[in-house]
Amino acid sequence: MKKITTNMIKYIEEKRKKGLYGWDGIVVHPGYTLSDEIEFWGFTKAEVAARTGYTVQTISRIVNAKESIIPDMALKLERVFSGRPSADFWLGLQSSYDKYLAKVREEKKR
Numbered sequence: 001m002k003k004i005t006t007n008m009i010k011y012i013e014e015k016r017k018k019g020l021y022g023w024d025g026i027v028v029h030p031g032y033t034l035s036d037e038i039e040f041w042g043f044t045k046a047e048v049a050a051r052t053g054y055t056v057q058t059i060s061r062i063v064n065a066k067e068s069i070i071p072d073m074a075l076k077l078e079r080v081f082s083g084r085p086s087a088d089f090w091l092g093l094q095s096s097y098d099k100y101l102a103k104v105r106e107e108k109k110r
Contacts, residue, residue, distance in 0.1 A: 011040060015036075027096050027097055027099075027100040028093075028097065029065035029093075029097050030062070030069050030090055030093035030094050030097065031062045031063045031064060031065045031066075031067075031069075032063075032065070033085070033093060034059075034062055034063055034069075034077070035063045037077075037081055037085070038063070041080075041081060043080075045059045045060055045063065048077075048080060051076070051079075051080045052073065052076040052077065052080060053076065054073065054076075068094055068098070069090050069091065069093070069094045071087070071091060073090070074087035074088075074090035074091045074094075075087045077090055078090070
């Protein structure tokens with residue numbers, strides 16, 4: 001596991017200031033954030049897959065917004081990224097995205 005550095009903390013704080021660690025009315029699939037985190041930490045999808053026990057295909061599907069982050073994955077991502085972002089964060093992003101999709105489907109029925 002990588003050690004959290006001052007630069008990493010600054011990076012996280014900058015994302016918070018820009019609203020990227022919150023919802024602020026913008027809903028995106030958590031895969032976009034996962035992609036950012038992978039890049040920031042200097043990992044490859046294969047490394048994240050190995051560290052989580054999931055396949056590279058699963059990580060790619062999440063990054064490409066074709067698969068959801070489930071609780072088990074959220075806990076593993078929390079460990080991979082040294083607790084920042086947390087499992088609750090990943091699940092919150094997924095929940096917000098799922099709720100948004102449900103709302104869009106509901107509005108289309110009207």
